[in-house]
Amino acid sequence: MNIGILGCGFIGTTIACAVQDMERVDSILLYDRDYDSAVKLSTRIDRSRIFPPADLEGFIDGSDLVVEAASQEAVRDVLPGVVEKGKDVMIISVGALVDDELLSSLKERAAKSSSSILIPSGAVAGVDGITSASMADIESVTLTVRKPPTGLTLPPSLNQHAADIKNAEEPVTLFEGSAREAVKLFPRNVNVAATIAVAGIGFDRTTVKIIADPKVSRNQHHVHVRGRFGEMDIRMLNQPSTTNPRTSYLAPLSAISVLRKLLTGFHVG
Numbered sequence: 001m002n003i004g005i006l007g008c009g010f011i012g013t014t015i016a017c018a019v020q021d022m023e024r025v026d027s028i029l030l031y032d033r034d035y036d037s038a039v040k041l042s043t044r045i046d047r048s049r050i051f052p053p054a055d056l057e058g059f060i061d062g063s064d065l066v067v068e069a070a071s072q073e074a075v076r077d078v079l080p081g082v083v084e085k086g087k088d089v090m091i092i093s094v095g096a097l098v099d100d101e102l103l104s105s106l107k108e109r110a111a112k113s114s115s116s117i118l119i120p121s122g123a124v125a126g127v128d129g130i131t132s133a134s135m136a137d138i139e140s141v142t143l144t145v146r147k148p149p150t151g152l153t154l155p156p157s158l159n160q161h162a163a164d165i166k167n168a169e170e171p172v173t174l175f176e177g178s179a180r181e182a183v184k185l186f187p188r189n190v191n192v193a194a195t196i197a198v199a200g201i202g203f204d205r206t207t208v209k210i211i212a213d214p215k216v217s218r219n220q221h222h223v224h225v226r227g228r229f230g231e232m233d234i235r236m237l238n239q240p241s242t243t244n245p246r247t248s249y250l251a252p253l254s255a256i257s258v259l260r261k262l263l264t265g266f267h268v269g
Contacts, residue, residue, distance in 0.1 A: 001263065004029040004063030006078065007070025008037040010243050011092055013044070014252035015067055015259070020045050024263045031059040032070070063087055065262075067255065072096035072187055080105055086113040092255060094119055094194040095183040098203055118262070119199075120255040123248035124192045124221045126234040128269040130199045138227035141200045142207045143179070143193055146171070146220040149212045151246050155185040171213040179206035186210060188246055192221055200225070219248050 001024050005012045008030055016028050027047045030038040035052055042048045051059040060066065060081065065088040068074055075096035079089050083106055097103045110117050121127035130141070149165050158165075158174060165172055175182055179193040180203035190208065197206040213220075218237050225232040238248035261267045 001025055001064045002027050002029060002062055003259070004031065004059055004066040005041075006031050006059075006066055006068045006074055007092075008032040008034075008041040009069065010241050010247060011252045011255070012067070012069035013041050014241075015069060015255050016041060016045050016048075018252075018256045019259050019263075020047070022260060022263050029059055029063050031056065060085060060087065065090065065259075067259075068092055069252075069255075076102055080109060083109040083115050083117065084113060086115050088116045088118065090118040090120065090255060090258065092120070092122075092191070092251070094122065094191050094198065095187050097194055097198055098180055098183040103198075118258055119195060120251075120258045122191050122195050122254055123219065123238050123251045124196065124223060124234065124236050126223055126225075126232060127195060127199050129232055130196060130223075130225055133225060133227050133229045133232070134200050136228040138201045138225060138229075140207070140224075140226050141196060141205070142209070142224045143196055144209045144211065144222040145190060145192065146211045146213045146216055146222075147189070148216055148218075149214055151189075151219055151240060152210075152212055153186065153188045153246060157185070165212045168212065168214050171211050171215065173209065173211050175208065175210040177208065179203045179208050182208035182210060191251070196223060 005016045028045050029049045030041055031051045032038040033053050038050050042050050066082050067090045069092045072093045072095050075093050082089050179197040182190050182193050193208045197203045221236040223234040238250050241247045241249050
């Protein structure tokens with residue numbers, strides 16, 4: 001299998017380095033609009049092929065599976081064409097799926113081309129349980145995100161509070177509302193909200209609370225689900241990545257886990 005890595009930053013690099021020695025991986029194709037990032041990563045990957053920004057089509061055509069590790073923009077602009085060509089895709093920037101038309105289009109194209117869309121669980125546990133619970137009736141899903149102030153990128157509407165949040169000594173609630181609103185306001189910080197929404201009862205019925213907390217050093221997620229199955233209570237205290245405090249280390253690990261399942265044919269959960 002030829003695995004294409006779309007985006008050669010921290011997540012793309014972590015995934016590429018982990019899967020290069022897995023069985024059935026013939027080559028790893030690298031593409032980034034910042035060509036130097038792809039070149040840099042290629043020095044760490046055996047059997048890698050680099051594609052310049054002008055040769056996106058060559059990158060897609062040569063890949064059996066494209067792992068999007070770039071941006072929501074890449075999901076919107078690149079992945080529909082990838083799926084239409086019958087290629088499998090993995091989406092890391094799940095927040096892009098808040099666009100209902102995009103999500104429907106990807107599903108329709110995948111059905112027609114017999115390709116698969118893979119969404120890792122990301123920086124939270126229990127996504128398998130939420131998906132299972134959605135087979136019956138889920139009454140409510142709430143997500144509370146608690147991060148150190150340095151781990152949050154504020155939306156323009158809150159920029160005037162940046163200094164206050166940076167110097168805060170007590171937790172500050174920045175947002176409380178639907179997952180749809182949260183993803184639009186904090187596109188770089190709440191992929192977990194998008195993943196939970198897609199797995200469960202959707203962006204409008206999933207409730208999200210985002211807190212900047214100077215008393216914590218790790219990204220924390222608390223998910224509570226209630227429905228016919230019973231109740232689910234999940235707490236995560238994630239270690240941030242060493243190079244990007246806005247990204248939990250578990251996020252790329254979940255993608256690596258999905259790829260291992262795919263390559264070995266052995267699925268648990």
